[in-house]
Amino acid sequence: MTDTDYSCDSSLIPVLTANKAFILGYINENFGIYDKGECIIFDDFTMDTKFVDFQFKVKSSAIKILTAKADINLKFIFEYLSFLGLSSNEHKRHYISEIEPMQILLPxxxxxxxxxxxxxxxxxxxxxxxxxxxxxxxxxxxxxxxxxx
Missing domain, CATH: 1.20.5 (Single alpha-helices involved in coiled-coils or other helix-helix interfaces)
Known part of the structure; x- marks a missing residue:
């Protein structure tokens, strides 16, 4: 499969990327598929977040897949990150230096x-x-x- 060999058939597995398009297209493959349940897709360059609760394949090294520990509601964390309004004009990776060390007091x-x-x-x-x-x-x-x- 080449980089542009994607289907428009939304019944197939979506291929996600770390830009505004988010879904590049759809594939009919069964390897390299993320199928572990809910996650937050974090764009390491723009700090954009998306809540995802479906199977997908990733086509970007800038995507971080965030999951929750036990007794943490992932949707709550997503809403909290959305509330923070994270954004950046710098073309650099932000996750390790700015997001991962964040401490959040949770109810x-x-x-x-x-x-x-x-x-x-x-x-x-x-x-x-x-x-x-x-x-x-x-x-x-x-x-x-x-x-x-």
């Missing part, structure tokens, strides 16, 4: 889970509302097209 696991569940519910609501928004835009375009025929 008890059940509180982490409560916060995580509430924020996940809000994310789901936003996703649904964006879907409705797209449908309304399509409906408006259809009506305008038929209005001016």
């Amino acid at each position: 008890e696991y059940h509180k982490q889970s409560q916060v995580s569940n509430i924020l996940s519910g809000i994310d789901e609501k936003i996703k649904n509302e964006l879907g409705v928004h797209k449908l309304l835009i399509k409906q408006k375009q259809y009506l305008l097209a038929n209005l001016f025929i």
